[in-house]
Amino acid sequence: ETGVTQTPRHLVMGMTNKKSLKCEQHLGHNAMYWYKQSAKKPLELMFVYNFKEQTENNSVPSRFSPECPNSSHLFLHLHTLQPEDSALYLCASSQIADQETQYFGPGTRLLVL
Amino acid sequence: DQQVKQNSPSLSVQEGRISILNCDYTNSMFDYFLWYKKYPAEGPTFLISISSIKDKNEDGRFTVFLNKSAKHLSLHIVPSQPGDSAVYFCAASAWGNTPLVFGKGTRLSVIA
Numbered sequence: 380e381t382g383v384t385q386t387p388r389h390l391v392m393g394m395t396n397k398k399s400l401k402c403e404q405h406l407g408h409n410a411m412y413w414y415k416q417s418a419k420k421p422l423e424l425m426f427v428y429n430f431k432e433q434t435e436n437n438s439v440p441s442r443f444s445p446e447c448p449n450s451s452h453l454f455l456h457l458h459t460l461q462p463e464d465s466a467l468y469l470c471a472s473s474q475i476a477d478q479e480t481q482y483f484g485p486g487t488r489l490l491v492l
Numbered sequence: 493d494q495q496v497k498q499n500s501p502s503l504s505v506q507e508g509r510i511s512i513l514n515c516d517y518t519n520s521m522f523d524y525f526l527w528y529k530k531y532p533a534e535g536p537t538f539l540i541s542i543s544s545i546k547d548k549n550e551d552g553r554f555t556v557f558l559n560k561s562a563k564h565l566s567l568h569i570v571p572s573q574p575g576d577s578a579v580y581f582c583a584a585s586a587w588g589n590t591p592l593v594f595g596k597g598t599r600l601s602v603i604a
Contacts, residue, residue, distance in 0.1 A: 383535065412591075419501075421494065422536075422581065422594035435591060469535055479524050479585050479592060483535025 381405055383484035385470050391490045394460060400487045402453040402470030408482070410475045411453040413445060416467040416486070428453060429475050460491045495519045496584050498595035507604045511569040515582030515595055518563065522584040522593075527556060527567050530579045530597070539580070540567070572602045 383404045392398050404411065413425040427435035428447040442464075444456040453470055467488050471481040497516045505511045515525075523544040528536035542549040542556045542565065549556050555568045569576055582595040 385535075388533075419596065421496065421596045424591050424593075427591060471535070478590075479526055479541065479583075480538055481592065483528075483537065485533060485535050 383470060383472055383482050385468075385484035385487050387487060388485065389488050389490075391492065392457070392460065393492055394462070396460075397456070397458040399457065400455040400468055400470075400489075402455075402484055404451055404453075404470075404472035404482070404484075406472055406482060408472035408474055409450045410473045410478055411447060411450070412471040412473075412481065413453065413455050414469040414471065414483075416469060418466075422469070426455075457489075460489075462491050465489055465491045493518070494595070495522075496582055496593050496595040498580075498582055498598050500598050501596070502599040502601070504601045504603060505572045507574055507602055508571045511567075511572045511576065511600055511602065513567040513569075513580050513582075513598050513600065515565045515567075516563060517565075517584050519584070519586065519593075520563070521586040523587050524585050525556070525558060525565050526583045526585075526592070527554075528581040528583060528594075530581065536581055569600075572600075574602050574604050576600060577602045 386401045411428045415423045425439045426445045431447045446454040467486045469486045470484040473481045526541040527539040529539045530536040558565045579597040581597045583592045
């Protein structure tokens, strides 16, 4: 596999479910990001990890819980989500020294019922 | 309040003509600007960038122009091709490797 991969690509969950989104990058990068893209809104940065350490949490509700076990893998654990959390969740990676040039995964389209 | 604005949600252009996508920003601390392109079912991909020390950057059919005094940048695609049909996101960052701030995107349709 090359680039940035995300699984699953689509996810439907109820408000009481617990699920996890997975992201893996094969680019040797040391920074990883979670973004949320809702309809008709800009891409919103959620979390940033540099060298596995969280450096940014953009006022994200605690029902979203990120985990970065190593610089190649990033998870987003979801629990007790709301219907308004339905969106496209994009993972990205970059070098810390070049955080402007990010490489994105294809995203997970999440629907919360 | 949005710091990066793409006021045109969509744009339709004939094949072979010029496509001009616009972006405005409000934060005077931004000093690096990028355009990303997104096809359906794929993540955004980096297209072209420009530093605030320049007012133009060209890469093949793609040129980005920056007008710092107007806090405005634009992406020109010449000639436009059907494969250019995608959503284009403008993004900006401030000095010090701060996180990217994205606009809402403009959907470009190039008609054959």
